[in-house]
Amino acid sequence: MKKRVAVIFGGVSSEHEVSVVSATNIIKGFNKDKYDVFLVGITKDGRWLLVDSVADLESGKWSDSQKKAILSPDRSDAGFIIEEDGQYRLEKIDVIFPVLHGLYGEDGTIQGLFEMSGLPYVGCGVLSSAAGMDKLSTKLYVERLGIRQAKFVFDIRKDMSGLEETTERVERKLGYPVFVKPSSAGSSCGVSKARNREELAEAIELAKKHDTRVLIEEAINGREIECGVLGNEEVIASNVGEVIAAAEFYDYEAKYNNSESKTVINPDTLADEVKDEIRKDAVKIFKAIAGAGLSRVDFFVEDGTNEVIFNEINTLPGFTNISMYPMLLNDSGYGIEDLLDKLVELAYNR
Numbered sequence: 001m002k003k004r005v006a007v008i009f010g011g012v013s014s015e016h017e018v019s020v021v022s023a024t025n026i027i028k029g030f031n032k033d034k035y036d037v038f039l040v041g042i043t044k045d046g047r048w049l050l051v052d053s054v055a056d057l058e059s060g061k062w063s064d065s066q067k068k069a070i071l072s073p074d075r076s077d078a079g080f081i082i083e084e085d086g087q088y089r090l091e092k093i094d095v096i097f098p099v100l101h102g103l104y105g106e107d108g109t110i111q112g113l114f115e116m117s118g119l120p121y122v123g124c125g126v127l128s129s130a131a132g133m134d135k136l137s138t139k140l141y142v143e144r145l146g147i148r149q150a151k152f153v154f155d156i157r158k159d160m161s162g163l164e165e166t167t168e169r170v171e172r173k174l175g176y177p178v179f180v181k182p183s184s185a186g187s188s189c190g191v192s193k194a195r196n197r198e199e200l201a202e203a204i205e206l207a208k209k210h211d212t213r214v215l216i217e218e219a220i221n222g223r224e225i226e227c228g229v230l231g232n233e234e235v236i237a238s239n240v241g242e243v244i245a246a247a248e249f250y251d252y253e254a255k256y257n258n259s260e261s262k263t264v265i266n267p268d269t270l271a272d273e274v275k276d277e278i279r280k281d282a283v284k285i286f287k288a289i290a291g292a293g294l295s296r297v298d299f300f301v302e303d304g305t306n307e308v309i310f311n312e313i314n315t316l317p318g319f320t321n322i323s324m325y326p327m328l329l330n331d332s333g334y335g336i337e338d339l340l341d342k343l344v345e346l347a348y349n350r
Helices: 016-029 054-059 109-117 126-133 135-143 163-173 197-208 252-256 272-288 324-331 336-349
Strands: 003-010 035-042 048-051 068-071 079-084 087-092 095-099 152-155 178-182 192-194 214-218 222-231 235-244 262-265 293-302 308-314
Touching: 003 016, 016 035, 016 054, 016 095, 016 336, 035 054, 048 068, 048 079, 068 109, 095 109, 095 336, 109 126, 126 135, 135 152, 135 214, 135 272, 135 308, 152 163, 163 197, 178 197, 192 197, 197 214, 222 272, 222 324, 222 336, 235 272, 235 324, 262 324, 272 293, 272 308, 293 324, 293 336, 324 336
Parallel strands: 003 035, 003 095
Antiparallel strands: 035 048, 068 079, 079 087, 152 214, 178 192, 178 214, 222 235, 222 293, 235 262, 293 308
């Protein structure tokens, strides 16, 4: 009997468009002999809609749907209540596959709703999603592991009133240049590099448009290396991949809109012992935040020293055509059908 999988995409997030592309690839990747795929899109203004087909995603017409889809938190009605033409019906679901990046999709909030519904769902739970999404919280977890990461300071005021104090701490502890990031945002949204006081003020102001909690890190000169992890208690780490950014750093524009950015799977110019350290650290970090299902863990390999430095963890990595996670897992023997099978299996097992 086919399993009924609800793929949820879109969302009230700066990564809305990336989510739609990821969802399109995932929906196409499911083996239709094993799964009945049920599509739910969340618009930018937060409406939950039943979507008829993947073609509606590709055309952009999905947000015109007049069918509301409401996830029931009542465990006796495990599924979606559909409102159409003033009539209501319950659509039973076996498992949820959230393909939501960023705010309200990757930060533990929607995972809490899934927990209330009692439905199995793909990916990390409430705690690990929240800890992984909030870069400052992740750093506090990783500090306890003894894994090197970039030195940092933070500004958690709701406005720019702490700028002078923050600037003094940055100059005393880090110096310039620094990278300024919203604590909770993905796809490098709101991230910028500051080389002096004026640029630091501009960068903090930009970051606060995405999140009032701002992380400021020392700039690391090195190669950008990523590793995929898969599992619950038993976790495997993929081979590593290298990001070669077309811009000065791998920001949103370089990731999705610049064809000159490249990814190299299992680069032969990286020493085997460095690859092994990255893979071991990726699993340690994933387990430290109580990860489940999947994540992509990002590192730097420092120029001159070859030291491995943790950057961040992404608990709902992209599945676009240029996304690193599915490429890494494919290189490790998990084609898209096998990977989706495994993720659904892990959702049930957890």
